[in-house]
Amino acid sequence: MCNRNDIVRKVSHDTRHDEPALTMPTTTTSTTCTTSTPAPADTIGVPRSDDPRVERTRAAVIEAASDLLVADGPAAITHANVAQAANVSRTTVYNHWPTREDLLRAAIDSLGRVTPDERELIGPIRADLGTLCEHLVVDLLDDQRAPMIANMMERALHDPTIVTVRNEFLERFEAAFRVAVDRAIERGELRGDVDVRRSIASIVGSFLFARFMSSDGFERSYANAVLDDFVRVNAPR
Numbered sequence: 001m002c003n004r005n006d007i008v009r010k011v012s013h014d015t016r017h018d019e020p021a022l023t024m025p026t027t028t029t030s031t032t033c034t035t036s037t038p039a040p041a042d043t044i045g046v047p048r049s050d051d052p053r054v055e056r057t058r059a060a061v062i063e064a065a066s067d068l069l070v071a072d073g074p075a076a077i078t079h080a081n082v083a084q085a086a087n088v089s090r091t092t093v094y095n096h097w098p099t100r101e102d103l104l105r106a107a108i109d110s111l112g113r114v115t116p117d118e119r120e121l122i123g124p125i126r127a128d129l130g131t132l133c134e135h136l137v138v139d140l141l142d143d144q145r146a147p148m149i150a151n152m153m154e155r156a157l158h159d160p161t162i163v164t165v166r167n168e169f170l171e172r173f174e175a176a177f178r179v180a181v182d183r184a185i186e187r188g189e190l191r192g193d194v195d196v197r198r199s200i201a202s203i204v205g206s207f208l209f210a211r212f213m214s215s216d217g218f219e220r221s222y223a224n225a226v227l228d229d230f231v232r233v234n235a236p237r
Contacts, residue, residue, distance in 0.1 A: 061086045061093055065107035070144050073151030074162045077104045104165045111145070112138075115172040118179045125184035129227045132177055133203065137223045140211045150212055174200060190234045203230060 064085035068076040082103060083090045097103040112135055121128045139145040156162045177200055184190040206226045211218035 057088060057092060058096055061088060061096065062106055062110045065103060066110045069104075069107045069111070070148050073148055073155060074104055074165075075151075075155050075159065077107055079103065100161045101164055104161060105168070108165065108169070115169070115176050118176055121176065121180045121183065123183060123187060123189070125180060125187075125189045126227060126231050128180040128184070129203075129230065130224075132173070132180060133207075133223065133227065136204065136207060137220060140207055140218050141220065146211055149208075188236060189231070191236050194234050199230065199234075203227065 061082060065077055065082045068081060068085055078100060079090045079093045079097075083093045086093070093103070097106060116131050116134075120131055139149060152162060152166065156166050174196060178196045181190060181194050181196055181199070185192050185194065203226055207218065207223060210216065210222050216222075
């Protein structure tokens with residue numbers, strides 16, 4: 001006689017949230033012992049993305065992660081912390097975001113699009129610079145988000161996970177900035193020898209200095225002046 005435990009396998013699931021339970025398919029038996037066909041390995045434990053309860057779970061986790069990021073900085077973004085804040089299990093968080101990098105990346109993305117679509121960079125260059133820097137300017141003007149930026153810069157000195165995610169965003173920003181500069185050079189708005197990385201350092205460094213080090217503070221008018229100066233200094237002679 002076959003023991004039912006020999007032919008039934010169940011996948012554990014989180015009962016603290018309304019995400020649907022996940023079970024392996026089973027078969028019933030009469031007089032002959034049969035076995036069920038196992039699910040593909042890459043589907044075991046993976047929530048259905050088309051279930052509204054799964055979407056609610058994801059939204060709750062992302063909201064909790066973004067709140068932690070703003071309030072306590074990137075060091076607070078761990079599976080355990082986010083699970084507790086969202087009132088779900090760590091297993092649920094791992095199912096959706098297997099690594100801490102995934103979780104931190106998702107939290108940052110949820111706060112707004114850091115890098116604009118290159119299709120938006122249609123000129124003139126001064127308008128493109130405003131588009132590229134708008135997200136950073138808004139964050140630096142915000143008394144809650146500005147400390148998060150300072151926190152992330154400090155933590156990046158010690159935390160490889162933060163370094164990885166930070167570098168990903170910087171690479172995307174640099175690529176978009178390069179597109180804007182190259183197109184401006186083609187239109188004759190900028191000199192052909194503009195150094196993209198030094199230009200980013202000059203603009204972003206000026207913003208950060210004004211926000212975190214200068215007694216004058218950081219204002220939108222200051223950001224506009226920095227961008228105006230970039231265009232003027234790098235215009236063809």
